[in-house]
Amino acid sequence: MRESKSVQGTLLATPAMLWMIGLLIVPLILIVVTSFGQRDPDGNVIYTFSLHNYIRLAGIKTNCGDGAAVCFDSLYLRILVRSVGLALATTLLTIVLGYPLAYYVARAPARRRNMLLFLILIPLWTNFVIRVYAWIRILRAFDLLYTPQAVLVGMVYEFIPFMILPMYTSLEKIDPSLYEAAADLGANSLRTFLKVTLPLSLPGVVAGTLLVFVPVMGTFVVSDILGGKQFELVGNLIQGQFLDARDPTFGSAASVILMGMTLIVMIIYTRKFGFGEEVAIT
Amino acid sequence: MAAIAVELRDVVKEFAEPEKKGEAFAAVNHVNLQINDGEFFSLLGPSGCGKTTSLRMIAGFELPTSGEVFIHGKAMGKTPPYQRPVNTVFQSYALFPHLTIFDNVAFGLQMKGVSQLEIKPRVQEALAMVRLPGYEKRKPKQLSGGQQQRVALARALVNRPEVLLLDEPLGALDLKLRKEMQLELKTLQREVGITFIYVTHDQEEALTMSDRIAVMNRGKLLQVGDSSGIYESPNCRFVADFIGDTNFITGKVHSRHGDTVSVELTSGVWVEAKSDQALNTGQSVTVAVRPEKMHIRSGTRLPNWFEGRVTNIVYIGTDTHYSVRLPGDQLVRVREQNDMPGYSRPLANEGDSVWVGFAVESARVLVE
Numbered sequence: 001m002r003e004s005k006s007v008q009g010t011l012l013a014t015p016a017m018l019w020m021i022g023l024l025i026v027p028l029i030l031i032v033v034t035s036f037g038q039r040d041p042d043g044n045v046i047y048t049f050s051l052h053n054y055i056r057l058a059g060i061k062t063n064c065g066d067g068a069a070v071c072f073d074s075l076y077l078r079i080l081v082r083s084v085g086l087a088l089a090t091t092l093l094t095i096v097l098g099y100p101l102a103y104y105v106a107r108a109p110a111r112r113r114n115m116l117l118f119l120i121l122i123p124l125w126t127n128f129v130i131r132v133y134a135w136i137r138i139l140r141a142f143d144l145l146y147t148p149q150a151v152l153v154g155m156v157y158e159f160i161p162f163m164i165l166p167m168y169t170s171l172e173k174i175d176p177s178l179y180e181a182a183a184d185l186g187a188n189s190l191r192t193f194l195k196v197t198l199p200l201s202l203p204g205v206v207a208g209t210l211l212v213f214v215p216v217m218g219t220f221v222v223s224d225i226l227g228g229k230q231f232e233l234v235g236n237l238i239q240g241q242f243l244d245a246r247d248p249t250f251g252s253a254a255s256v257i258l259m260g261m262t263l264i265v266m267i268i269y270t271r272k273f274g275f276g277e278e279v280a281i282t
Numbered sequence: 283m284a285a286i287a288v289e290l291r292d293v294v295k296e297f298a299e300p301e302k303k304g305e306a307f308a309a310v311n312h313v314n315l316q317i318n319d320g321e322f323f324s325l326l327g328p329s330g331c332g333k334t335t336s337l338r339m340i341a342g343f344e345l346p347t348s349g350e351v352f353i354h355g356k357a358m359g360k361t362p363p364y365q366r367p368v369n370t371v372f373q374s375y376a377l378f379p380h381l382t383i384f385d386n387v388a389f390g391l392q393m394k395g396v397s398q399l400e401i402k403p404r405v406q407e408a409l410a411m412v413r414l415p416g417y418e419k420r421k422p423k424q425l426s427g428g429q430q431q432r433v434a435l436a437r438a439l440v441n442r443p444e445v446l447l448l449d450e451p452l453g454a455l456d457l458k459l460r461k462e463m464q465l466e467l468k469t470l471q472r473e474v475g476i477t478f479i480y481v482t483h484d485q486e487e488a489l490t491m492s493d494r495i496a497v498m499n500r501g502k503l504l505q506v507g508d509s510s511g512i513y514e515s516p517n518c519r520f521v522a523d524f525i526g527d528t529n530f531i532t533g534k535v536h537s538r539h540g541d542t543v544s545v546e547l548t549s550g551v552w553v554e555a556k557s558d559q560a561l562n563t564g565q566s567v568t569v570a571v572r573p574e575k576m577h578i579r580s581g582t583r584l585p586n587w588f589e590g591r592v593t594n595i596v597y598i599g600t601d602t603h604y605s606v607r608l609p610g611d612q613l614v615r616v617r618e619q620n621d622m623p624g625y626s627r628p629l630a631n632e633g634d635s636v637w638v639g640f641a642v643e644s645a646r647v648l649v650e
């Protein structure tokens with residue numbers, strides 16, 4: 001009985017597993033393999049094992065202008081640091097701006113709650129690129145277009161619903177009698193928030209962080225349109241290598257580094273906070 | 283006379299009714315109540331009677347629309363819950379799921395700024411009091427319902443409140459555990475000597491535990507008294523009906539001698555019953571008699587004895603319940619104890635004609 005159930009489970013999972021293997025695992029392997037390859041003068045990939053692309057990303061150059069054998073160019077490292085910095089800033093801002101809103105919606109009367117959630121989701125019905133274009137006019141009016149701030153504004157705007165929704169879910173699940181219990185035991189509203197509301201909503205913040213940080217790390221549309229090439233991110237670099245520079249090997253290497261960095265940040269983060277499940281409770 | 287712990291003075295609480303715009307519904311309607319220091323006081327009534335709202339006004343979760351709540355003589359006004367000298371045991375326990383049992387119980391002391399040095403022994407003492415020593419490091423989810431209930435009790439009592447408010451705290455427990463906890467609560471209350479205000483819809487629970495009971499219905503306070511007072515001399519039909527079983531016999535006031543009232547039933551026969559209320563001749567009244575105060579005899583000519591026909595017999599071991607149809611189609615229930623020596627045989631069979639009656643002192647005239 002037990003065995004047949006596990007066989008059944010495996011069968012049921014097979015289509016999804018094939019999908020993942022074919023469209024995620026295999027392309028990932030291709031990217032890693034390509035990143036060690038080299039580009040021939042016609043733009044084709046020569047599959048070898050060369051660390052050339054990674055050395056270039058690290059900024060170590062051999063053809064220096066001043067005749068030195070080796071010199072250092074921090075261009076790509078700056079792009080990487082900028083990407084991580086922007087992702088952290090976006091995540092933090094979406095938490096700070098989204099939390100009060102999520103709290104407000106969670107504490108609203110039940111029948112108004114669905115309406116408010118609906119309003120938060122409405123922007124997602126319009127194409128992302130079109131909405132980012134709309135920001136051009138707004139930001140130009142404030143003389144902010146093509147600045148780092150413009151990119152940050154666009155990022156926060158784009159990703160805040162993904163932060164609000166999990167935080168709302170966490171906050172909405174808190175039994176209102178816990179607030180009363182805290183008040184009954186002598187906690188004013190601030191202490192109730194710090195001792196009860198905040199810790200109980202942490203799983204939502206963690207889940208939201210995973211949903212925001214990871215896509216922001218890889219995105220290139222916002223910085224492309226609102227940053228006006230002044231604010232290049234890893235996403236733009238990768239896109240440029242594949243489409244403009246026609247060097248898939250260097251683009252792949254940048255992709256591998258991007259995945260690696262995202263993974264490292266996420267491992268550190270989830271080690272500390274979990275994946276946003278109810279770890280704090282059990 | 284003991285000092286008064288809690289007083290409700292002409293308290294009204296109105297809630298807006300969402301269905302009827304603008305119209306307010308009085309959940310608590312001009313309630314006056316005094317609860318003595320150190321007593322186990324129950325607010326008893328069906329759901330929606332205003333008992334929980336009354337409790338929540340004492341706790342400070344709701345503010346009265348009009349009237350005033352006093353705790354040890356101090357008017358509470360708009361004092362928020364966290365500044366009131368009371369603690370609550372919630373129906374759902376409301377334990378903090380992210381905190382250990384220790385931190386749950388220590389919560390109130392931490393909020394009050396009690397030193398860490400003092401918190402530890404006090405928490406341990408409170409957990410020992412509810413018979414849960416050694417559970418400090420667990421989380422609420424790892425405890426059974428009964429254990430969670432005890433933690434909730436410890437979390438409230440550790441603060442040594444002037445008054446402990448309990449909102450149907452045993453509602454979620456199974457019957458056996460409930461009975462155990464009733465006795466435990468009563469014992470605990472005697473030990474700590476704190477005033478308990480206990481909200482319940484379970485009349486048996488209220489009778490078992492309370493020093494005094496207030497019966498409420500539809501926002502109004504109907505009767506306040508000790509268990510036997512409420513049971514033996516209910517002051518209205520609702521109280522008589524809500525607490526225990528009662529036979530209601532309807533009729534009109536015929537005459538009165540002192541506290542003995544003659545009532546003429548619709549069937550034309552007369553009964554005599556006791557009343558301390560003002561009555562007018564001809565007034566419609568109800569005579570209330572408990573089934574265990576009614577008896578079956580083979581024949582007598584005393585007052586309040588009638589001939590009737592047995593329509594149903596239910597044997598339940600300690601007692602036998604008889605349904606008897608009186609003249610005028612009035613159906614009454616009679617509960618006879620099976621305490622005769624040897625094998626208890628029924629006093630009558632279904633369809634038999636019997637004499638049914640009760641002592642004048644056992645019957646009360648109720649106006650409503």
